[in-house]
Amino acid sequence: MTAYILGHLNYWLIIGVMMIGMFTMMSSPNLMKKLAGLSVFQTAVILFYVSVGKVEGGTAPIITDVATRYANPLPQVLMLTAIVVGVATMALGFALIIRIKRAYESIEEDEIHQQIQKEELD
Amino acid sequence: MEAYTVLLVVIPLISAPLTALIANRHVAWGLSLLVGAATFVIALMLLQDVITGRVIHYELGGWKPPWGIEYVIDALNALVAVIVTAFALLSVLFGRQSVEREVHDSQLHLFYAAFQLVLLGLLGMALTGDIFNLFVFLEISSLSSYALIAMGHKRQALVASFNYLIAGTLGATFFLLGIGFLYAASGTLNMADIASRFEQYDAMALVITALLFILIGLALKAAAFPLHSWLPDAYTQAPSMVTVFLASTSTKVAVYVLIRCLYHVFPQEYWSQLLLPSFLLLSGCLGMLYGSYKAIQQDSIKRLLAYSSVAQLGYMIVGIGLNNETGLTATVVHMFNHAITKGALFMAAGMVFYRMHTTSLHQLRGAGKTMPWTTGAFVIGGLSLIGVPGTAGFISKWYLLQAALENNNYLVVASLLIASIMAIMYVWKIIEALYFDGEEKLHLHQVPSGQDIVAAMPLATLCCYLLVAACIYFGLYTDLSLDAAKTAAQSLFAGGPAR
Numbered sequence: 001m002t003a004y005i006l007g008h009l010n011y012w013l014i015i016g017v018m019m020i021g022m023f024t025m026m027s028s029p030n031l032m033k034k035l036a037g038l039s040v041f042q043t044a045v046i047l048f049y050v051s052v053g054k055v056e057g058g059t060a061p062i063i064t065d066v067a068t069r070y071a072n073p074l075p076q077v078l079m080l081t082a083i084v085v086g087v088a089t090m091a092l093g094f095a096l097i098i099r100i101k102r103a104y105e106s107i108e109e110d111e112i113h114q115q116i117q118k119e120e121l122d
Numbered sequence: 123m124e125a126y127t128v129l130l131v132v133i134p135l136i137s138a139p140l141t142a143l144i145a146n147r148h149v150a151w152g153l154s155l156l157v158g159a160a161t162f163v164i165a166l167m168l169l170q171d172v173i174t175g176r177v178i179h180y181e182l183g184g185w186k187p188p189w190g191i192e193y194v195i196d197a198l199n200a201l202v203a204v205i206v207t208a209f210a211l212l213s214v215l216f217g218r219q220s221v222e223r224e225v226h227d228s229q230l231h232l233f234y235a236a237f238q239l240v241l242l243g244l245l246g247m248a249l250t251g252d253i254f255n256l257f258v259f260l261e262i263s264s265l266s267s268y269a270l271i272a273m274g275h276k277r278q279a280l281v282a283s284f285n286y287l288i289a290g291t292l293g294a295t296f297f298l299l300g301i302g303f304l305y306a307a308s309g310t311l312n313m314a315d316i317a318s319r320f321e322q323y324d325a326m327a328l329v330i331t332a333l334l335f336i337l338i339g340l341a342l343k344a345a346a347f348p349l350h351s352w353l354p355d356a357y358t359q360a361p362s363m364v365t366v367f368l369a370s371t372s373t374k375v376a377v378y379v380l381i382r383c384l385y386h387v388f389p390q391e392y393w394s395q396l397l398l399p400s401f402l403l404l405s406g407c408l409g410m411l412y413g414s415y416k417a418i419q420q421d422s423i424k425r426l427l428a429y430s431s432v433a434q435l436g437y438m439i440v441g442i443g444l445n446n447e448t449g450l451t452a453t454v455v456h457m458f459n460h461a462i463t464k465g466a467l468f469m470a471a472g473m474v475f476y477r478m479h480t481t482s483l484h485q486l487r488g489a490g491k492t493m494p495w496t497t498g499a500f501v502i503g504g505l506s507l508i509g510v511p512g513t514a515g516f517i518s519k520w521y522l523l524q525a526a527l528e529n530n531n532y533l534v535v536a537s538l539l540i541a542s543i544m545a546i547m548y549v550w551k552i553i554e555a556l557y558f559d560g561e562e563k564l565h566l567h568q569v570p571s572g573q574d575i576v577a578a579m580p581l582a583t584l585c586c587y588l589l590v591a592a593c594i595y596f597g598l599y600t601d602l603s604l605d606a607a608k609t610a611a612q613s614l615f616a617g618g619p620a621r
Binding site for chain 2: 035
């Protein structure tokens with residue numbers, strides 16, 4: 001049992017990071033913190049992919065005479081794309097937060113929600 | 123010869139940055155129109171090619187799959203490509219006037235560039251046969267649609283867009299995680315390759331985790347109940363043209379990807395043993411009842427139609443959940459028919475908003491006398507939404523009903539009928555307000571003085587009536603839509619496109 005837990009330590013940590021991200025995203029009323037949570041959540045997925053690609057005792061995937069086992073390079077390549085997507089998402093999210101701050105004078109979800117409800121009553 | 127399939131993605135990819143760089147709103151509109159028309163013609167040629175059951179494989183850069191990315195086109199995704207491109211073309215034509223009023227002049231070229239990127243992403247999702255490539259296109263289309271929604275004229279649009287961004291990214295990340303699990307089990311990203319070697323690893327616990335993550339991610343993008351909460355706000359606050367385009371294409375493409383994953387990535391025998399079909403049925407039935415119920419309570423036309431979209435997506439999910447060929451045919455036909463119907467209705471709502479500066483029903487009492495053509499579109503579109511015989515909506519509901527009876531699933535039959543009755547109620551609510559509540563004179567609060575509220579929108583009216591005519595045409599002559607759907611459903615049940 002302990003061997004199982006220790007053997008998969010990286011996965012346990014990834015699950016931890018993922019849950020922290022998701023919890024922040026759902027529980028915090030602050031839009032900035034929500035976005036930070038989303039970013040942490042995405043990072044956990046990136047870590048997961050990199051973990052999957054690791055081969056025990058494998059080296060960098062460059063063909064040489066000394067090595068016979070190589071790590072799988074594909075997940076890392078995929079994650080380069082995912083990182084780009086993540087950066088684009090963050091940039092768009094920050095831009096939206098700036099616009100929301102200008103429009104509502106607040107980035108707290110409950111305050112914004114109050115203003116929206118007031119608008120709808122008018 | 124088959125190289126022209128890739129043009130569907132390449133044309134908007136080249137045109138979008140050009141549009142952003144030239145920074146002239148007339149050029150931007152012209153380029154978008156050109157892109158819409160060109161891709162539409164190509165998509166129609168593709169559908170002609172594959173409607174008989176032929177499958178086109180195109181290898182990008184000449185790399186052989188499974189190492190390279192390939193585009194696989196069969197009847198199902200050719201039909202989806204036709205829907206997407208047709209609505210791109212129509213929304214550009216429709217949007218010319220309304221966008222100029224709703225979006226600031228300095229942003230117009232960027233608006234059209236983002237629009238072309240959404241088109242690019244949706245077409246890429248429809249055509250690709252590589253599951254990671256699909257994720258990338260999904261994000262391209264989502265990110266640009268968040269930007270488009272944020273351009274709505276009210277400040278609430280920003281909040282709607284932000285909430286969609288959070289929900290959409292969560293969905294996409296779940297999808298990515300699912301792909302990761304699937305890759306860990308199968309060692310490949312090519313959909314056909316994953317499916318063909320499925321027996322070698324289907325006992326691994328990873329596989330079911332992958333299925334669940336992919337399913338939940340896509341259900342979020344498709345706004346399946348109970349993951350629909352981003353949809354009503356996003357559709358209500360977005361500029362009219364964006365609502366028309368997204369409502370008729372983006373959720374449909376997500377449903378298409380769901381079908382593709384459930385039949386061509388995971389074998390049907392695998393997931394139909396699990397609880398999944400009943401879960402899909404439950405989600406679909408609750409979705410159509412809840413969506414219709416909420417639609418009845420709304421005052422804003424756009425919001426009412428958005429909730430009705432949640433309900434109609436429920437029909438599509440039920441069609442998948444019924445797990446027989448008729449049900450799948452119904453889902454595919456409904457994707458097509460609902461796109462036409464909702465497109466027409468949202469266009470009519472957009473025209474009302476353009477002229478009256480409101481979509482609130484209690485301010486629009488008696489508008490039927492001021493703008494008879496637009497309200498006429500509401501009547502015919504509404505009939506198709508209910509599913510009255512002779513309209514497109516009837517065909518898909520009829521097939522869905524048949525599929526439910528084939529399985530002797532009377533609970534689904536009952537919820538279909540109840541949801542249809544509720545559809546009559548919310549469509550009637552619009553018609554009653556527009557035609558029969560006209561005792562008082564139409565008085566408008568939000569029209570700036572000096573503006574002509576009877577300003578006609580000839581091009582937009584033409585587009586809207588083209589769709590209204592399509593609602594009736596595809597209710598009477600079902601050759602094109604039904605044949606493509608039947609070919610698609612047959613090939614899905616036969617276990618994937620032949621290699």
